Amino acid sequence: MTVFILVSGVFTGPYVWDETAAALTAAGAEVHAVALTGLGAGRPPADAAVGLETHIADVLAVIDSVGRVAGREIVVVGHDYGIHPALGAADRRAESIARIVYLDSGLPENGVPALAAVPDQGVREEVLRAAGESGRRAGAALAPPSRDGWGVWGSTAGVSGAALDRLTALASPQPLGTLLQPLVLTGAAAELPMAGVLCTGNGSSVAMVQTRVGLGEPTLQALADPRVTFFELPTGHWPMLSTPAALAGTLLRAAAGEGHRLTPAGAEQPQPFLLDVPELPRERTGTIDLYPPPSATGPRPAVVLIHGGPVPREARPTPRDWPGMTGYARYAAGQGVVAVTVDHRLHSLDDYARSAADVAEAVERVRADPRVDAGRIALWFFSGSGPLTADWLGKPPPWLRCLAANYPIMAPLPNWGRFDARFRPSEAVAHAGSLPLVLVRAGLETAAIASTVDEFTDAARACGAELEVIDVPHGHHSFETVDPTDESREAVHAAVRAVLHHLCGEDDGSPR
Structure with a gap:
């Protein structure tokens, strides 16, 4: 049996996975949506210091509870910010994990905080300013966006008005420590098979990633490993809300090792210009x-x-x-x-x-x-x-x-x-x-x-x-x-x- 451990992104909790989890369960999988402290597991005490390590511990607890049962393949899925605690936990339990799925997320690096992956410079500055003013005190958090502000964190294309209302109503403040605490990796997770699910409505695609790999970008060369596969979903950044059934199907295929594989840099000669134009001196x-x-x-x-x-x-x-x-x-x-x-x-x-x-x-x-x-x-x-x-x-x-x-x-x-x-x-x-x-x-x-x-x-x-x-x-x-x-x-x-x-x-x- 495949066991999916689903880790949600900024401001959100397990509720965002409800429909996707139901579809996966109907297909015969076991599903656990992780309640990250402060983001679905109840508000921590005001003096609690919640950081990335707290959320890694949350994911580890779920992995350990599942890992005690033999015959199960664990697939950890991280969406958006959720890939940071997902990867951190998988790195520490690599022997228990069959695959990591990066759901419209960045590629976290050792020693780099999640804040570096936030695309919006204004948000990054806001977090650093808030951290400076609070002295990074326990309980300091970034307020969730208004209903019209989710687009700063990713395209809401395909998300219904009702789903957006619910997302906004249930959103929680994001503890600053989760964005500022560096991710610590041993390198064990790098040896695990992985899959990337790219949401084209949010501006990413397999072709774009292939181009960057082909150009020799050092941090992306591992993506051409045969154990890495890719999928596209024609929707915005929140596929669990916009296309939950399609996402479930994609996750099942990812768990089975299916998907598109990239070509390593230098493996193919650049395609020539389509016209036969004469050589000229330059x-x-x-x-x-x-x-x-x-x-x-x-x-x-x-x-x-x-x-x-x-x-x-x-x-x-x-x-x-x-x-x-x-x-x-x-x-x-x-x-x-x-x-x-x-x-x-x-x-x-x-x-x-x-x-x-x-x-x-x-x-x-x-x-x-x-x-x-x-x-x-x-x-x-x-x-x-x-x-x-x-x-x-x-x-x-x-x-x-x-x-x-x-x-x-x-x-x-x-x-x-x-x-x-x-x-x-x-x-x-x-x-x-x-x-x-x-x-x-x-x-x-x-x-x-x-x-x-x-x-x-x-x-x-x-x-x-x-x-x-x-x-x-x-x-x-x-x-x-x-x-x-x-x-x-x-x-x-x-x-x-x-x-x-x-x-x-x-x-x-x-x-x-």
């Missing part, structure tokens, strides 16, 4: 690669290609050497314009301001090159660099002739928490004036990213922006290297034609 200066057009005379218009992210600092090759970036650059240069790729420091969600400064500095260096017509520049953004478009949309310089974006993220994803208001393209586009915009939209985009694109296109059309949309109905994110189809090729041709038309105009600079 000049590398600092973070910039410049592709002069062959046989060009006089200053030429330039298109600056801006990669997405976040990209791990350790990623090799760096983005300007990715096939998509070099492919577009060679294609554009072959059409008679100067093409530029640039490495910018978008390594985490906190890096957008620094990345924006890198891009602005690179653009000025390009404009200062004597081979470049400083009055005719196009900026072309990809994927996670979408928020960077806001600076240019909000106050377009006169030399900016076109702004393009391929499968961009145009608003913070739900699992990003509150995000710097500076990087809101849907708000900035109202000030774009007559700046031509070219948007390449992937039809098979993840739902969370697609909704940000829809938000942007609605805002652009509402304010009368000059927006051209090029659709790739059967294209995925990064379709230029994952979908080498005629449809994708035509989309690339159409996008380059549109950008160069706005960049070069009808005069002697029109593309060849």
Whole structure:
């Protein structure tokens, strides 16, 4: 028999698992939803010091009670914050555990407190401020969100109004010690099979994780172990409330060792650009690669290609050497314009301001090159660099002739928490004036990213922006290297034609 030990996240208790537990029980499993002290096990005394170790002890007590019965395979499931006490307990009882399931959660590390996994910087600052004011006194806690505030902790997509009301009514303050006390791991849990269940409505997907693994992010390389599998659920961050039956089915499959397995970094060669474009010489200066057009005379218009992210600092090759970036650059240069790729420091969600400064500095260096017509520049953004478009949309310089974006993220994803208001393209586009915009939209985009694109296109059309949309109905994110189809090729041709038309105009600079 499979025994599921379910550990809930911040502010919540065993009640969130009611429907999922019922479905698992109906399928023949044994289920124990852990009541974490202060979060479903009753309020602790005001002078009680409740920390992460307290919650680890709560989970250990359940594991030990189950472990005394032979013939049972224990699967520990941690949702959100719950993965920290779940992992801490599994690490200390590794011999009793068959598998750990990470339910739309982060990957806790030894010595790192749960607060580091909170996506919202404002919440992190609030916790640290409250801890400083209280001197981390016993009983200090973070108040649960209001009914409309749960989105800061993750998307509530799919959760009914009644379920949200109940979630709010039963929520408990989160003891600060549970977020601030470092997690202590021996390493034993790292040897256990694991499964990740990703909620795509909250902004995560298997493809995103595979990309980060493929880029060589050190902390994620263990996810390519054959004992690690992944699943997706098309819902928000609270699948036990939005799709409890589907979650139960997924947990049963995870317990059986099913699921998608990732490819290790370096195991496969990067897919080439989908067009056969000729090799062209490039000049590398600092973070910039410049592709002069062959046989060009006089200053030429330039298109600056801006990669997405976040990209791990350790990623090799760096983005300007990715096939998509070099492919577009060679294609554009072959059409008679100067093409530029640039490495910018978008390594985490906190890096957008620094990345924006890198891009602005690179653009000025390009404009200062004597081979470049400083009055005719196009900026072309990809994927996670979408928020960077806001600076240019909000106050377009006169030399900016076109702004393009391929499968961009145009608003913070739900699992990003509150995000710097500076990087809101849907708000900035109202000030774009007559700046031509070219948007390449992937039809098979993840739902969370697609909704940000829809938000942007609605805002652009509402304010009368000059927006051209090029659709790739059967294209995925990064379709230029994952979908080498005629449809994708035509989309690339159409996008380059549109950008160069706005960049070069009808005069002697029109593309060849």
